Each structure stands twice: as structure tokens, then as C-alpha cells.
Amino acid sequence: MTHSTALISTIAASLSLSLVLGFLAHRLRLPLLVGYLFAGILIGPSTPGLIADPELTAQLAEIGVILLMFGVGLHFSIDDLKKVRRIALPGAVGQIAVATALGATTAWAWGWDLRAGIVFGLALSVASTVVLLRALERRKFLATVNGRIAVGWLIVEDIVMVLVLVSLPALADGAWGAPLLRGLAWTLGKVALFIALMLLVGKRAFPRLLMGVANTGSRELFTLAVISVALGVAYTSAKLFDVSFALGAFFAGMVMRESELSHRAAEESLPLRDAFSVLFFVSVGMLFDPAILVTAPLKVLVVVAIIIVGKSLAAFVLVLAFRYPLNTALTVSAALSQIGEFSFILVGLGGSLGLLPPEGISLILAGALISISANDLVFRAVEPAAAWIRSRSRLAAALDRSTDPLAGLPSSVKSALVTSHAVLVGYGRVGRRIGDALAEAGVRVVVAEENRETVASLRDAGGHAVAGDASRPEVLIQAHIARASLLILAVPDAAQALAMIDTARKLNPRVRILARSHSDAQGALLSEAGADQVYLGEEVLAAVMCRDALLAAGRS
Numbered sequence: 001m002t003h004s005t006a007l008i009s010t011i012a013a014s015l016s017l018s019l020v021l022g023f024l025a026h027r028l029r030l031p032l033l034v035g036y037l038f039a040g041i042l043i044g045p046s047t048p049g050l051i052a053d054p055e056l057t058a059q060l061a062e063i064g065v066i067l068l069m070f071g072v073g074l075h076f077s078i079d080d081l082k083k084v085r086r087i088a089l090p091g092a093v094g095q096i097a098v099a100t101a102l103g104a105t106t107a108w109a110w111g112w113d114l115r116a117g118i119v120f121g122l123a124l125s126v127a128s129t130v131v132l133l134r135a136l137e138r139r140k141f142l143a144t145v146n147g148r149i150a151v152g153w154l155i156v157e158d159i160v161m162v163l164v165l166v167s168l169p170a171l172a173d174g175a176w177g178a179p180l181l182r183g184l185a186w187t188l189g190k191v192a193l194f195i196a197l198m199l200l201v202g203k204r205a206f207p208r209l210l211m212g213v214a215n216t217g218s219r220e221l222f223t224l225a226v227i228s229v230a231l232g233v234a235y236t237s238a239k240l241f242d243v244s245f246a247l248g249a250f251f252a253g254m255v256m257r258e259s260e261l262s263h264r265a266a267e268e269s270l271p272l273r274d275a276f277s278v279l280f281f282v283s284v285g286m287l288f289d290p291a292i293l294v295t296a297p298l299k300v301l302v303v304v305a306i307i308i309v310g311k312s313l314a315a316f317v318l319v320l321a322f323r324y325p326l327n328t329a330l331t332v333s334a335a336l337s338q339i340g341e342f343s344f345i346l347v348g349l350g351g352s353l354g355l356l357p358p359e360g361i362s363l364i365l366a367g368a369l370i371s372i373s374a375n376d377l378v379f380r381a382v383e384p385a386a387a388w389i390r391s392r393s394r395l396a397a398a399l400d401r402s403t404d405p406l407a408g409l410p411s412s413v414k415s416a417l418v419t420s421h422a423v424l425v426g427y428g429r430v431g432r433r434i435g436d437a438l439a440e441a442g443v444r445v446v447v448a449e450e451n452r453e454t455v456a457s458l459r460d461a462g463g464h465a466v467a468g469d470a471s472r473p474e475v476l477i478q479a480h481i482a483r484a485s486l487l488i489l490a491v492p493d494a495a496q497a498l499a500m501i502d503t504a505r506k507l508n509p510r511v512r513i514l515a516r517s518h519s520d521a522q523g524a525l526l527s528e529a530g531a532d533q534v535y536l537g538e539e540v541l542a543a544v545m546c547r548d549a550l551l552a553a554g555r556s
Contacts, residue, residue: 323452
């Protein structure tokens with residue numbers, strides 16, 4: 001009996017070559033994904049030798065995107081999304097508009113028509129889900145304010161691209177008026193219906209399903225349930241509601257987060273997520289025709305400049321306009337300085353509808369390959385760029401928004417309320433529990449938090465809080481660290497915590513410092529820097545830090 005081995009050969013060739021080239025990239029101190037991309041180029045149709053099945057590879061890569069977005073949803077609550085909506089929604093829409101205008105103007109200068117320019121610009125405006133999330137996870141930024149803003153920004157981009165994809169056929173037919181508006185309204189209604197069903201039905205059904213399967217005691221059934229929900233919801237959302245696979249999987253994970261077993265679900269899906277995300281990068285490499293680098297090198301450079309410089313600069317200015325710190329603006333800009341899977345979908349549909357010329361397709365793929373490969377280098381430049389900008393005192397003062405009304409406590413706050421008090425840095429899941437415990441015990445607290453919406457909410461509720469990155473001395477100074485008896489560092493970033501400890505010890509050598517850590521090595525660094533007590537883990541950490549904070553506050 002003969003069998004078709006296209007699927008087996010595609011997986012075997014993709015993973016094996018990715019292993020070899022990924023290892024080589026690691027030895028050369030390059031991002032691993034560069035090796036995966038070149039693996040795709042080598043087995044793609046544009047190079048001689050073994051040619052894997054591009055269609056099968058693309059479908060396998062889509063599974064990786066689904067599992068990755070499902071995992072993000074498991075860690076990203078609806079409350080988290082609400083907290084960043086005021087910057088993510090207008091920021092993403094504004095950045096898409098700027099990038100689309102840049103791309104369309106460039107295409108017009110090359111002699112393309114308006115419709116081709118719009119599709120070209122849109123394809124350059126949306127970042128890759130896989131690249132962004134892997135970059136944030138690798139740097140442990142996903143649970144930070146900067147990470148939540150970047151992910152929320154990406155979700156808004158995905159929703160906008162869903163509307164764009166539905167509108168492209170009308171654009172191809174030359175329908176600009178009522179037909180286009182009807183199509184948008186119909187799509188928006190289906191997306192809203194899907195989200196409503198997930199929040200009203202899925203939020204109750206999926207956690208119960210997970211708990212019921214877990215009660216069987218079978219690990220196989222639990223893993224099967226997790227993967228089935230992720231893939232099933234993603235597929236159903238795409239077929240019934242025209243929602244992208246990625247967005248459907250994200251909402252599936254977000255509603256399943258309500259289950260007590262959400263952390264276990266994330267761990268069970270991790271190995272499959274890693275394996276299939278490799279196939280995503282291979283599929284990107286397979287689409288790339290290296291000949292474009294020879295036939296149109298200047299055009300390739302212009303496309304890369306729009307992606308890495310133009311789009312990132314627009315995001316940078318928009319984040320600063322919303323009065324977020326310089327570090328947040330640079331991190332979000334770096335996270336968005338690439339394009340990916342939605343760009344490839346736009347390329348495919350735009351090409352099939354005759355909206356994009358073949359040259360445009362090759363240029364977009366070249367820009368994707370180069371920007372994805374360079375993304376790690378862009379992230380590495382964040383801290384040096386921040387240091388360089390801050391070394392120019394006038395520019396740094398303008399960018400850090402010292403005039404922000406939320407950056408300092410109101411003048412009406414009495415001096416007695418910020419004397420022998422506790423300064424709590426970070427108001428996420430851990431910080432909120434600690435803050436609530438201190439408030440119930442009658443301890444005076446000043447919160448330092450990067451999320452301006454959180455600070456505004458705390459002040460509306462009668463609390464004392466300042467907005468800003470507390471690794472900057474001026475933020476701790478505004479929280480009156482010099483007169484505080486206790487400093488609680490509930491932030492997950494060890495580098496930021498080290499800077500906070502150094503500042504606090506210089507301004508108040510007697511302050512007692514409690515800090516959180518994700519590893520023994522980080523804990524040792526924090527202790528050496530001057531932390532009085534370091535805590536590992538998250539749930540245990542919050543409970544123990546609450547206890548010790550109360551004890552320390554009681555002694556002071």
C-alpha cells in the first residue's frame with residue numbers, strides 16, 4: 001500500500017534543518033529564529049534542492065500561532081486588557097494610519113495605483129504575533145506594564161486587520177461607499193457576537209470542562225482537552241464569525257484563565273507551542289525569493305526603513321503623547337518594529353484579487369524576513385537608546401514628562417501621611433494583594449506604578465499613587481522614599497528592582513526593602529544589592545510578602 005508522505009517529509013525536513021541552522025545561529029550569537037528563517041529559504045521553492053510543501057507548512061505554522069495566542073490568553077485577563085485600552089486602542093489605530101500612509105506614499109512614488117498602495121501600506125503596518133510574544137517572553141516582559149501595552153496594542157491591530165481583510169474584495173471591485181461600509185458593519189457585528197459568546201458562555205463553560213477532565217486524574221485527557229479547546233475555538237471562530245485563528249485562540253485562553261487550572265493548562269501546551277512556532281518561521285522563509293535583494297535593493301531598504309524606523313517612531317511618539325515613560329515608549333516601539341503573519345495573509349489575498357503587483361509581494365516578504373531577523377538587535381538597543389536620550393538632559397526631561405500631573409502626589413496630601421509609610425512599587429496581581437492587605441491593616445501606602453490608568457483609579461478611590469518608572473530616581477523621590485519606613489518591590493523585572501534598591505539606599509539607608517524574584521540567581525543579586533528579604537514564586541510570594549509587609553509596617 002502506498003502512502004502520501006508530504007506531511008511527514010515537510011515536518012521532518014523543517015524541524016531537522018531548523019535544529020541544525022538554529023544551533024549554528026546560537027553559536028554565532030544570532031537569534032535562533034534567524035536559523036529557522038534560513039531553513040525555510042533552503043527548502044523553499046526559490047532555492048534548489050529539497051522543496052517542502054508550502055501549503056502544509058503554512059497550516060502547521062498556523063497551529064503554532066493558535067497555541068501561542070491561547071497561551072497568552074491564559075495569562076492576559078480582561079482586566080489587563082481594560083487597563084491598557086486607553087493607550088492600546090488609539091495608539092494602534094494611529095500607528096496603523098501612519099504606517100499605511102508611509103507605504104501608500106512610497107508605492108505612489110514607484111508608480112503604483114492607489115489601491116495597491118493602500119494594501120502595501122497596511123501590510124507594513126501590523127506586527128507579528130509570534131515574534132512579539134517570543135521577544136517579550138524571552139525578556140520576561142510579558143507580565144510587565146510594557147508587555148501588557150504591547151500585547152493589547154497587537155490585539156487591536158488584529159481586530160483592525162480582520163476588518164481590512166473583509167473590506168479588500170469591495171476595494172478590489174472599486175466599491176468605496178455604502179458597500180464598503182456595509183461590509184465593515186457586518187464584520188464588526190460578527191466579531192462583537194463572537195466576543196459576547198466567549199464572555200457570557202465560554203467564561204463559564206470552559207473552566208468547568210477543564211475541572212471535570214482534571215478530576216479524572218488522566219494527564220493525557222487534560223492535555224487533549226487544552227489543545228482541543230484552543231484549536232476548536234480558533235477554527236470555529238474563523239468559520240462562523242470570520243475572526244482570525246489567532247484572535248479566536250486568544251479569547252479562548254482568556255476565558256479559560258478563570259479556571260484554577262489555567263497555569264497547568266499553559267504548561268501542558270508549551271512544548272507543542274514551541275515546536276509549531278518553529279514551523280511558522282520556516283513557512284516565512286519558504287515564501288521569500290532572494291532574487292529581490294539583487295533586482296531591487298534600494299526598494300528593499302525603503303521597506304525595511306518604513307517597518308523598523310517609520311512604524312516604530314510613530315508608536316514611540318504616540319506612547320509618549322499618552323504620558324508614559326521613555327522606557328515604555330522604547331519597549332513598545334521595539335516590539336512593533338517587524339511584520340509577520342497578518343502581512344502574509346494580506347499579501348496572499350491582495351495578490352489573488354489583483355491588488356498587489358508581484359514586486360510588492362516580494363518586497364513585503366523581504367521586509368518581513370529582515371525585520372524579524374533584526375528584531376532582537378532592536379530590543380538590545382532599547383537600554384542604550386534610553387541612556388543616550390537621558391544623557392541629554394533637556395530632551396530627557398521633555399520625554400519623561402516631568403509635568404505629568406500624575407507623576408507627583410497632589411499638594412493637598414499632608415506630610416504626616418507620607419512619613420514612616422510604605423512605598424509599594426508595582427500594582428499588578430502581586431502588588432494589588434499586598435496593597436489591599438496593608439490598607440486593611442491601616443498602613444499608610446504610596447503606590448508607584450507605570451500604568452497611568454491604574455494610578456488614576458487609585459487616586460479616584462482615595463489612595464496615594466504616582467505614575468512612572470520607579471527605576472528612575474525622581475519617581476521614588478515623588479513617592480517620598482526618603483521618609484518611608486518600608487519599600488516593597490512587587491515588580492518582576494530584576495534589572496529595574498536593582499536600580500530601585502540602589503536609589504532607595506542612597507536616599508534612605510534605613511528603609512527596609514522587600515523584593516520579589518523569579519530565580520535563586522536573581523534573588524542573590526537583589527540580596528547583594530541591599531534587599532532585606534527576597535521572595536520566590538508568585539502566589540506564595542504574595543501571601544508571604546503581605547505577612548512580612550504588615551509585620552515590618554507594625555514594627556516601624
